[in-house]
Amino acid sequence: MSNSRLIRIGAGSLVISALGFVAVFSYLAATFDYPDILDGAPSEVLPRLLEGGVSLHVAWWLYAMLPLLLLPAAAGAFEALRSGGEGLMRLASYCAVLAALTLTLGLVRWPSLNHELAVLHSGANATQRVAVEAIFAGFNRYLGTYVGEQLGELFMNVWFILCGVAMLRIPRFLRWLGRAGIVVGLAGLVGMFRFTTHWVEVVSELNNYILPLWLIGFGLTLWTRGPAPAPEGSK
Numbered sequence: 001m002s003n004s005r006l007i008r009i010g011a012g013s014l015v016i017s018a019l020g021f022v023a024v025f026s027y028l029a030a031t032f033d034y035p036d037i038l039d040g041a042p043s044e045v046l047p048r049l050l051e052g053g054v055s056l057h058v059a060w061w062l063y064a065m066l067p068l069l070l071l072p073a074a075a076g077a078f079e080a081l082r083s084g085g086e087g088l089m090r091l092a093s094y095c096a097v098l099a100a101l102t103l104t105l106g107l108v109r110w111p112s113l114n115h116e117l118a119v120l121h122s123g124a125n126a127t128q129r130v131a132v133e134a135i136f137a138g139f140n141r142y143l144g145t146y147v148g149e150q151l152g153e154l155f156m157n158v159w160f161i162l163c164g165v166a167m168l169r170i171p172r173f174l175r176w177l178g179r180a181g182i183v184v185g186l187a188g189l190v191g192m193f194r195f196t197t198h199w200v201e202v203v204s205e206l207n208n209y210i211l212p213l214w215l216i217g218f219g220l221t222l223w224t225r226g227p228a229p230a231p232e233g234s235k
């Protein structure tokens with residue numbers, strides 16, 4: 001596969017992931033009160049998850065698969081930005097792979113483990129429901145908060161920052177977009193502490209709106225400016 005084709009596949013993956021995130025996140029917000037419902041009690045969340053039916057189940061599967069688009073995106077970004085520091089972009093690629101895996105692992109619990117717990121909860125007696133709710137809460141804390149949201153967002157935002165730094169080193173890339181990538185990454189790192197203090201919740205919510213726009217801009221830039229220009233005199 002040529003470098004130009006790989007870069008364009010990565011660019012397309014960034015745009016698709018951004019649009020997919022907006023679509024699925026909006027659907028979950030409208031039908032499942034996401035992400036506010038995460039603060040609800042298991043006795044409230046599990047019945048709501050089951051009531052959503054097939055459409056909600058599919059939406060969660062799609063949401064869980066979206067982070068995997070970071071893999072082709074990272075490959076394309078590496079080829080486009082390696083002249084800005086090959087070692088830097090290798091580290092960025094490792095972070096993107098780890099982000100894809102941890103984010104997916106955190107989200108995939110909803111259409112798999114959490115769905116099965118919701119089924120068990122619906123047919124359980126009072127004592128059994130206490131046990132099911134405890135399992136639900138434990139895995140949400142482990143897979144959701146610590147693996148998916150903390151580790152996943154850490155690796156993803158470091159990737160954004162490193163890509164932004166690399167763009168600043170390459171003249172054909174827009175400098176403001178490189179700076180924006182660094183800002184988005186830093187804002188994401190600050191937003192990770194929303195579970196510790198409410199002071200950063202505004203930063204986290206604002207970043208949810210800015211992130212898709214930056215991903216689209218990054219993708220379009222990789223598509224149009226990513227492939228290195230051919231040397232003068234070449235055919």
